[in-house]
Amino acid sequence: MIEKVLIANRGEIALRVIRTCRALGIKTVAVYSDEDANSLHVKQATESYHIGEAAPAKSYLNQEKILEVMLSSGADAIHPGYGFLSENDDFARLCEKNKINFIGPSADSMNLCGDKMKCKAAMLKAGVPTVPGSPGLVKDAKDAARIANDIGYPVMLKSVYGGGGRGIRIVNNDKELHGGYESVTGESIAAVGKSAILVEKFLEKTRHIEYQMARDMHGNTVHIFERECSIQRRNQKLIEQTPSPVVDEETRARIGQLVCNAADAVDYTNLGTAEFLRADNGEFYFIEINARLQVEHPITEYVSGLDLVKLQIDIANGEPMPFRQEDLRMNGYAIECRINAEDTFLDFAPSTGPVPDVNIPAGPGVRCDTYLYPGCTVSPFYDSLMAKLVTWGQTFEESRSRMLAALDDFYIQGVETSIPLYKTILGSKEYKNGNLSTDFLKRYGMVDRLAEDLKKEKELKAEAAVAAAMAYSEYFKSRVQGAGQGWKR
């Protein structure tokens, strides 16, 4: 039985894991870099160990150091969160060697899932349809171009080591392919020190629909419904929802069965996600398995009533699945907005720095997983996800309107955020009608529409802005004159 879990992560996901462990009476061990000494996960864990400098390679990716803390803290299990070492099969193997319960799939299964080529082959064998593309790795840009011409442009270049949308380029012709090939290679080497590239047909107006899957050590497999994650920028998810507006009961069950076959095919254990592209004609193509807990798992928790971190721990303890497929019922609708520190108008460039003040939304059907607190800092060393704002409703409309209200209520001082963009998206008729696709932002000119919305906002706030400016001058005048009274209640 797991009694003490080391969480090899930071930010909101470290807090998320701590919360479930605390409720289960399981002790937690946090690790932190120089940059994170004042972070909430350090304060809320049972114990916290410093593991190195700010740069991930010197702390959160430092396998030896983390193993050392595992052993010295007496933790009996490790939760990798997402990102960092979560899908590193070398690390999973290191844990196995040291008899540490790694909360996730076996190193072998992870390796198979992570190797897009081998995984694709396994899927084809299991009867799970995949996207047309190179049968394996391409040798070089020339080889990639040959296949691209074979299956027809546009195609996607994907690093097999990528993940979460990094290490992917869409190219439309031979010229773009050569530049793209180099970028993907560069990003992959920068991220994991190596590179290997696949080519895949790029499908237009596709939806990203994924399934939560769970498989115990006794071979019991279930899917916990789908999530639609079509609202993306740079191939990274921004907004997710469940159920998908285009998945009916029949489709849910049919694709769900394929998902269970996929999990069986790679001998998966614990929780994972099977990602699909859904073409405009309704066909589903398997893309990959994310061999970890997903950022967007809370929407599944809302509609299933399950605590997915608890389920992970139960499975890691060797317990049989506590329910059967037919016991699961979807209850209501959930949406997640990833609140990123980024400037929409600077092509989503990161925005970092101190956050002197924050107001975090709450209320019925609202959940916000975040590392923010008044006085915290958004670090440039880690990714831009500051918070996950999740709402639930009995109807889609209720979850959507609650999200809009919660976005209004969310105040983050000091950094640019994706909140204004989400207000424009959630308020659009295209989103309301469920007219989603992975190119949603471009297709419907959302960034321009945001600019329009902000212009209107400026009109509305103009008089208040003038009042603020007037108060500022007057305040200084009064300070200079040594008066200053009457300025603070």
Next chain:
Amino acid sequence: MIEKVLIANRGEIALRVIRTCRALGIKTVAVYSDEDANSLHVKQATESYHIGEAAPAKSYLNQEKILEVMLSSGADAIHPGYGFLSENDDFARLCEKNKINFIGPSADSMNLCGDKMKCKAAMLKAGVPTVPGSPGLVKDAKDAARIANDIGYPVMLKSVYGGGGRGIRIVNNDKELHGGYESVTGESIAAVGKSAILVEKFLEKTRHIEYQMARDMHGNTVHIFERECSIQRRNQKLIEQTPSPVVDEETRARIGQLVCNAADAVDYTNLGTAEFLRADNGEFYFIEINARLQVEHPITEYVSGLDLVKLQIDIANGEPMPFRQEDLRMNGYAIECRINAEDTFLDFAPSTGPVPDVNIPAGPGVRCDTYLYPGCTVSPFYDSLMAKLVTWGQTFEESRSRMLAALDDFYIQGVETSIPLYKTILGSKEYKNGNLSTDFLKRYGMVDRLAEDLKKEKELKAEAAVAAAMAYSEYFKSRVQGAGQGWKR
């Protein structure tokens, strides 16, 4: 259709109402006293109006002033929250006269519910059993004593204008009765300027079980399950949960039918609560109808999936009940802890003042309705409820363990709180086993057990306390020496 709601209240309930209105696209008008200019409800409402001095009589109870704001702001409806004017039928009548949509029952129905005597008579007529006691008001202490001797001590003295546990005394003999009679009279006059007293048999080892009821303007009545609120101090609820461990499906439906009959009997409209005492032998006795939204409504929201404020607004708009009794299903278990600013060891005396820092719990199955933010102040002018911490779980055990974890996570700097007491209660085997009664605290010596728990806590924290003391001396030494370096990262 309601388009702009004035909220004649403050604190967490004002925020609660604002949240639903915002999600529904309804404008909100906040009112505030001198004491509350910096409160969150002022900041989050569409518009906010100052209505007077800190003392409730000069602001939140000032009917004329609130009516004036209603008219000048153009609000078309009023939400009274709980407390203050929520059960004042004179105010409801004033609204009716001015064609303002009062979100609650009619003045007549409210008057009937508020008059414990008449209400009791109506219930007896409708076949709803009530507690034995005086058939009406008692004339004086002597009259009260006569009845008390008739039905047998212990008896309760209750002011008909009381509510929420104030204006109630339990007395065991003639001598206590005389002192108690004067206290109840005094408290009632202090609160509402008048007094009228009933005598009722005091039942031992009773549970407080209440039903959420809803009735539309077309006479459709439903109950939305029970809440058990047996954990009390001074007759005020501390911890509530649903379902009750002693209410099975058959009982739920049987008493639920009585509740619907009760609502019909007083021609109730909108949401209200029918309160019962459950004797140890399983008998239910009607006590009273609370003609308003209840503090503890969130636990019902969690298990029903309904937004009760939305339902209030729908009913006030004249819409028919959007569901039938048989459409309602209970999903899971919910618990609420009322986080009060009070010192358990000073007989629950209020604790007020600035709150420099707060950490508000969040996560799966956790909801916290609160007016707290870092830098706010807990005012001595209003009641001691700072926050409502609510947790949900698929099982009772899940909701309980989540509550314990969330209580651990809740940090309120600067005032004494009821959090430590709740940790002792939630962790006790009596609570875990559902062995509840309104004298739970005394019966199981919970305050002494808290003292024991705190002693153990002190042992655990001793070394850290010493370290903090050492750091303090050293810090001053270094400041005096003008060094001070190395003290802040």
Next chain:
Amino acid sequence: MNYKIQDVKKSFDGVITRNLGGGEFIIRINDAEHNLKILEMSTKGIEFILDQRYHRARYLENSTSEMSIVIDNVPVTINMHTHFDDIVYKNSGGGGAVNAQTSLKSQIPGKVVSVTVSEGDSVKKGDVVCTLESMKMQVTVKAHKDGTATSVIVKEGDTVAKGDLIAEIK
């Protein structure tokens, strides 16, 4: 320095043995060494990691020999003395001085709604001295010892803060 915590039997000898810089120290409590890493520090409070555990403390009142703090939500009173003090303290019969306290102070803020004791009245421990109203509740202030009310400070209608003097009982 020697530290004694109310309700805790054990006493603690504490000394800072090394300043590692950057807010980090090695301290010794009784026979064990600990790593103390200070995250935030002011006269009002401290946040720190002791060995691998995070704590936050708020400093309330303190004199050279006594300190009230709230550590991780737990209120703690710490008595501090050098070993020399220790000897003096023991020899003066210290420790049982609470009953000698004459001042009756309000433990809550509130408005005085009635005063039941007059100057010169003799009172018994537990007798009601006055009644306060706060947060819509009436709370009584009771005599903390037997004696005579040599002075009654408050009168009806007064507003008192926490810690304000109500009466002197000798």
Next chain:
Amino acid sequence: MNYKIQDVKKSFDGVITRNLGGGEFIIRINDAEHNLKILEMSTKGIEFILDQRYHRARYLENSTSEMSIVIDNVPVTINMHTHFDDIVYKNSGGGGAVNAQTSLKSQIPGKVVSVTVSEGDSVKKGDVVCTLESMKMQVTVKAHKDGTATSVIVKEGDTVAKGDLIAEIK
């Protein structure tokens, strides 16, 4: 004083007409009087109620004639001038000066992973000058105008803050 807000057509004349004390003022904007009630105020920001609406603003940069603020999460640039300034401004052909700006500044913080332009190179608007890495992403800094890079300030491996100078393009 006259106020002009970027992207807003209307311009605003603003004057404080009365100080009511306690942080309350009567102000006139164009022809309407408003009640301004200040809740909190510092050099960094303000919280206030204008008529019956709560707002909070953060003061970012400001000079005597221009001010950047974020009001209720909406970023706004305000140009301020007395009516006398107004005349001078118009007569000097002001308003189209942006293109004269030679400094290329970084709009994000990050680490310089490559520099593609050398001193003396001629560049076209949109050409990549250097690439920054921040939050695991690579972001390019592009020339804001056609011209010659008269100086390139950053080199590979440098860390730049938001607003730091990258190059001068003339």
